[in-house]
Amino acid sequence: MTRQLQRCKNKRFELYAITRIIHKVDDLDVKFVTQQYVARPNGFALTDLYLPQLKLHIEIDEGFHQGQIDTDKIRELDIITATDHLVRRIDAAVSIEQINIQVDKVVADIQQMIADQKILGCFQPWNPELEHSVEYLQSRGSIKVSENVALRTSAEVCNLFGHQYKGWQRSSASIPKQPNIKLWFPKLYPNEQWFNEISHDGTEIHEYCLESEAKKREVIDRNFSESFQYVVFARVKDELGQTMYRFKGVFELDRVKTSYEAGVFWKQIAIDYTF
Amino acid sequence: MTRQLQRCKNKRFELYAITRIIHKVDDLDVKFVTQQYVARPNGFALTDLYLPQLKLHIEIDEGFHQGQIDTDKIRELDIITATDHLVRRIDAAVSIEQINIQVDKVVADIQQMIADQKILGCFQPWNPELEHSVEYLQSRGSIKVSENVALRTSAEVCNLFGHQYKGWQRSSASIPKQPNIKLWFPKLYPNEQWFNEISHDGTEIHEYCLESEAKKREVIDRNFSESFQYVVFARVKDELGQTMYRFKGVFELDRVKTSYEAGVFWKQIAIDYTF
Structure with a gap:
């Protein structure tokens, strides 16, 4: 404070x-x-x-x-x-x-x-210690976008979903016992070889690879061939400059909007997740 | 505020x-x-x-x-x-x-x-408009060091004592109808050709001219030959960087401590002044 x-x-x-x-x-x-x-x-x-x-x-x-x-x-x-x-x-x-x-x-x-x-009965007292706590979020049984859910590391997000990781470097992760759902930790802004963007209302993510036309197509082909849902925890910096991973909802490929020209579109299909 | x-x-x-x-x-x-x-x-x-x-x-x-x-x-x-x-x-x-x-x-x-x-009955409500007002201080009939009296310009100090000045450039001024008392607007720290200092308890001012030995002696001789009391309004900057003149009391020459070697000493003889 x-x-x-x-x-x-x-x-x-x-x-x-x-x-x-x-x-x-x-x-x-x-x-x-x-x-x-x-x-x-x-x-x-x-x-x-x-x-x-x-x-x-x-x-x-x-x-x-x-x-x-x-x-x-x-x-x-x-x-x-x-x-x-x-x-x-x-x-x-x-x-x-x-x-x-x-x-x-x-x-x-x-x-x-x-x-x-x-x-x-809907007042949630602010508790800075619990706010970014895996155990606390797990104990609540579900998370909602409107509850301002965020964790400090992607490993903690993995652990919230049942892993026991000390660290995690990749931008996505599996979820135990959920073969069709993955975790995704995107930067939702253009970065390095990726154009990423989330719509202002938070319901659509637009993504394509900037590295080369071939790579851009490869990513799109792979997404079309798979059919994962992604629980998105976007990598952001909080107002004090600390990195955290903010829950943005569950997304799946928008097969209508996605194209080689426009890139990949993900549409929000849920604003909550129950463990 | x-x-x-x-x-x-x-x-x-x-x-x-x-x-x-x-x-x-x-x-x-x-x-x-x-x-x-x-x-x-x-x-x-x-x-x-x-x-x-x-x-x-x-x-x-x-x-x-x-x-x-x-x-x-x-x-x-x-x-x-x-x-x-x-x-x-x-x-x-x-x-x-x-x-x-x-x-x-x-x-x-x-x-x-x-x-x-x-x-x-001794609470003085803070009034920022009146705080540095000549009219307000005049209406109170007297000033005390403990009342944190300060004015924005030396001309205002002169006017508090009965002058009608628009501006005033000199470091001292007369007081109408008070031939033995003058106003003094010193900087109470070493500045240009002067060593000036006020004691931590505010009761003694030490002053001498740094320009030359001759000038230092001349100032001391003049002070010994005169016998003015000085109402001191020290030139200071307030906490927001604005210049003001702060009432420090009435001082007269300390004829015991003053010498060619040590310089001029002024001792506080009153912590208030009644108009």
């Missing part, structure tokens, strides 16, 4: 408002992410504060607009799809008293949302 | 704890200064948070010690004398829950101190 705060160095009203929200909510069960990149239908956005449990984004408007986000700089990052998320704005180009009033209203709303989730 | 917060960039637990104090005290009448330099009997110290109205300093201990403070780098700054001040420490090398407990205790104590001052 302290590292998150330290990242708010650019906008001084952002730092003031965000620290006020965090200290007034005053609940260590609530996770806060500062400077969260989100994919929206027509581009990327950076929100000043994100509360994953509430799917709530807070933006502090300081009277100037964030310029175009350089896609190249953020492509490695953990970009979340935020189509069903709530966005609250705080106008910071006003007096400090008026900023406080707005912040305190947001804080009251956050506390209400948490109370509502608790009544409905 | 937001600029103050933005200065806490080095230590992440400092930022966390300080923002928690400020947002939990939640009182715009209370002034906070981050990174206040203080003169102590045996050197300088930097405190993480300073509440001038309560003469309270808060230090966030992150498990490593602040190195020796480079006197050369801070000599222009607004260094306060903190001999009668209170210092509270927060141990930040513990869990976040334990940091919160300590911070919340400090917050409760701050609120109690404010309540006590209010009962005693």
Whole structure:
């Protein structure tokens, strides 16, 4: 949490408002992410504060607009799809008293949302130790894209699915007792010999090999001849620069869109997985 | 206040704890200064948070010690004398829950101190607009060193004492109807042709001219032949880098300590001035 705060160095009203929200909510069960990149239908956005449990984004408007986000700089990052998320704005180009009033209203709303989730029995207290824990995720029996599931290494992802690996270097892995389903750990952005991309709504992955036309065709032929489903854990860097593998859903080959010209398309067929 | 917060960039637990104090005290009448330099009997110290109205300093201990403070780098700054001040420490090398407990205790104590001052009728609400206002200081009838009196320009200091200046370039000025008292705007650190220094307890100024032995003697002779008292407003930079003139008390020549060899000594004879 302290590292998150330290990242708010650019906008001084952002730092003031965000620290006020965090200290007034005053609940260590609530996770806060500062400077969260989100994919929206027509581009990327950076929100000043994100509360994953509430799917709530807070933006502090300081009277100037964030310029175009350089896609190249953020492509490695953990970009979340935020189509069903709530966005609250705080106008910071006003007096400090008026900023406080707005912040305190947001804080009251956050506390209400948490109370509502608790009544409905769906509040998941934030636990940084368990958040990236294989054992914890296994104990829950299933994972959902909406639950922000991520592990620190691809070996841990393998182990979540029943392996006992110390390390894992390859970009895919089998799943014990599941001959038709594999794990896949792609970088979902152009890298080295691969053009990779995930759609803004997270439902389609586009992939082809840049090495040569022959290699591109070979990959496509192989995918057509196989019929694996892939549980995708994309390799990303979290907001503090640490690598992690984020669950993106289960995908299978889109045999209609895939072609030698366009490359391979994978379509999302499930947003959860039960062990 | 937001600029103050933005200065806490080095230590992440400092930022966390300080923002928690400020947002939990939640009182715009209370002034906070981050990174206040203080003169102590045996050197300088930097405190993480300073509440001038309560003469309270808060230090966030992150498990490593602040190195020796480079006197050369801070000599222009607004260094306060903190001999009668209170210092509270927060141990930040513990869990976040334990940091919160300590911070919340400090917050409760701050609120109690404010309540006590209010009962005693001595609480001066912070008002940034009035803080450096000539009219406001005049309306109060007197100034005290302990009230942290400072103005933005030497012309404003002159006007506080009855002049009507638009600007003022000299390092001293008369006071209307006070033939024996003058205003003095020294830099209280070695600068250009002058060796100037104020003692850590703020009660003695040591001054001599570095230009030549003849000039040094000339200054001493002139001071011996005159017998002015000086209302001292030292030229300093505040914590945000802005120049201001800080009231340091009324001084007169120390005729015992002053000599051709040692230079001029001024001793503090009053810590207040009534207009």
